Amino acid sequence: MIPARFEYHRPSDVSAALAILTEHGDDARVLAGGHSLIPMMKLRMAAIEHLIDLQDIAELKGISVDGGTITIGAMTTQHELIDNADLAKAAPILREAALQIADPQVRYVGTVGGNVANGDPGNDMPGLMQCLGATFHLVGPGGTRDVAARDYYEAAYMTDREDDEILVSVSFPVPEGGYAYEKQKRKIGDYATAACAVQVTMAGGSCTAASIAMTNLSDTPIWSKDAGAVLVGTDCGPGAIGAAVDAAVAAIDPTEDNRGPVEFKKHVAGVVIRRAIERAISRA
Amino acid sequence: MAKQHYTLTVNGEQRDVLCEPRELLIHTLREQLDITGPHVGCETSHCGACTVEINGKSVKSCTVFTAQANGADVTTIEGLGSPDGLHVLQEKFREHHGLQCGYCTPGMITRAHRLLQENPNPTEEEVRFGIAGNLCRCTGYQNIVKSILAAAAEMNAAKEAAE
Numbered sequence: 001m002i003p004a005r006f007e008y009h010r011p012s013d014v015s016a017a018l019a020i021l022t023e024h025g026d027d028a029r030v031l032a033g034g035h036s037l038i039p040m041m042k043l044r045m046a047a048i049e050h051l052i053d054l055q056d057i058a059e060l061k062g063i064s065v066d067g068g069t070i071t072i073g074a075m076t077t078q079h080e081l082i083d084n085a086d087l088a089k090a091a092p093i094l095r096e097a098a099l100q101i102a103d104p105q106v107r108y109v110g111t112v113g114g115n116v117a118n119g120d121p122g123n124d125m126p127g128l129m130q131c132l133g134a135t136f137h138l139v140g141p142g143g144t145r146d147v148a149a150r151d152y153y154e155a156a157y158m159t160d161r162e163d164d165e166i167l168v169s170v171s172f173p174v175p176e177g178g179y180a181y182e183k184q185k186r187k188i189g190d191y192a193t194a195a196c197a198v199q200v201t202m203a204g205g206s207c208t209a210a211s212i213a214m215t216n217l218s219d220t221p222i223w224s225k226d227a228g229a230v231l232v233g234t235d236c237g238p239g240a241i242g243a244a245v246d247a248a249v250a251a252i253d254p255t256e257d258n259r260g261p262v263e264f265k266k267h268v269a270g271v272v273i274r275r276a277i278e279r280a281i282s283r284a
Numbered sequence: 285m286a287k288q289h290y291t292l293t294v295n296g297e298q299r300d301v302l303c304e305p306r307e308l309l310i311h312t313l314r315e316q317l318d319i320t321g322p323h324v325g326c327e328t329s330h331c332g333a334c335t336v337e338i339n340g341k342s343v344k345s346c347t348v349f350t351a352q353a354n355g356a357d358v359t360t361i362e363g364l365g366s367p368d369g370l371h372v373l374q375e376k377f378r379e380h381h382g383l384q385c386g387y388c389t390p391g392m393i394t395r396a397h398r399l400l401q402e403n404p405n406p407t408e409e410e411v412r413f414g415i416a417g418n419l420c421r422c423t424g425y426q427n428i429v430k431s432i433l434a435a436a437a438e439m440n441a442a443k444e445a446a447e
Contacts (some may be wrong), residue, residue, distance in 0.1 A: 008305035103417025
């Protein structure tokens with residue numbers, strides 16, 4: 001499996017990368033870890049004439065926990081997320097989710113930016129970013145632009161990012177309360193049959209805030225405002241959890257594929273969402 | 285794009301190669317440099333038979349362009365041991381029957397080597413999680429896990445004796 005020919009570029013800063021993108025338009029693509037894009041190129045499902053490798057751009061790397069905000073550079077790898085003690089303390093849901101992505105070799109090179117920017121509904125970070133209320137920071141020829149994770153995804157592989165823009169980082173408020181990222185997959189290395197990210201805060205036995213988002217259950221990640229709202233103000237007992245699961249399942253639109261028919265996926269989604277909510281509450 | 289010159293450090297030795305940017309690292313290693321330890325298994329980044337180390341990370345070399353590895357430090361199974369001087373992991377795989385057909389073994393050992401660098405005293409569960417990106421179709425993994433745990437114990441004992 002040999003990809004079609006391309007020109008390889010390895011700029012050392014963002015402005016140089018943007019200049020190449022501007023010059024070549026949609027004949028150019030940026031390369032992060034490459035573990036989504038290179039397989040597509042090998043299958044010749046992606047034809048790219050100019051490949052812009054971002055690995056030398058230092059300003060796209062790094063994790064900062066500063067005050068109440070966490071910022072993660074687009075070229076930060078899943079392995080670096082897992083390995084970062086400050087991040088594990090401030091937002092443990094990221095470590096829990098990243099450990100469930102692919103396998104060790106893929107996590108050493110797979111990046112946060114690639115995972116969120118590509119628009120693959122199977123990727124785990126988009127749903128997680130929607131759960132956390134993250135903001136994506138893009139740069140293009142006209143300057144920088146911020147897009148809410150909850151507004152970024154339009155359809156499978158279709159996002160709000162323009163062809164001449166690069167995603168430079170993601171940021172989100174330090175999450176509070178209990179968390180869980182629950183994922184059902186057929187085997188290591190597969191995408192989720194269903195996955196769910198939950199953050200819940202409790203005060204005095206009552207839920208004060210809840211955010212619930214799902215992965216690979218529609219052609220985009222799904223953040224269910226209703227499912228979170230159902231929990232708020234309750235004691236998060238079995239009745240409230242059941243209502244939240246029902247609201248979340250009502251928001252998804254899975255399609256049949258080699259992971260199963262629609263009925264099966266809705267069933268698995270219900271199980272996974274319930275587990276995620278229960279585990280998040282148990283940690284709140 | 286025409287062929288380009290790239291320079292890699294492979295098993296401690298500087299190697300200059302000439303290839304198109306679309307050439308995958310596994311093919312450069314095997315076909316240009318005659319380093320045939322890393323194997324082509326699935327060629328779809330699932331099986332891990334092509335695992336090498338790039339700058340201290342375990343990577344599937346079927347999913348990396350040689351161009352991306354330009355300037356990098358690459359270690360393959362050939363850099364860990366030799367027929368006359370087996371690495372502890374190689375010895376333990378032999379001792380514990382950690383291989384049958386042997387096709388996955390270079391990738392397994394290269395991956396296990398990095399795992400033990402990062403976690404010198406892993407539990408059985410940590411070994412299983414750590415080698416989850418390497419598939420073996422013969423052994424059922426039991427003896428692979430045993431071999432890695434035995435290698436960890438021996439490496440730790442040697443380290444203690446040296447201290």
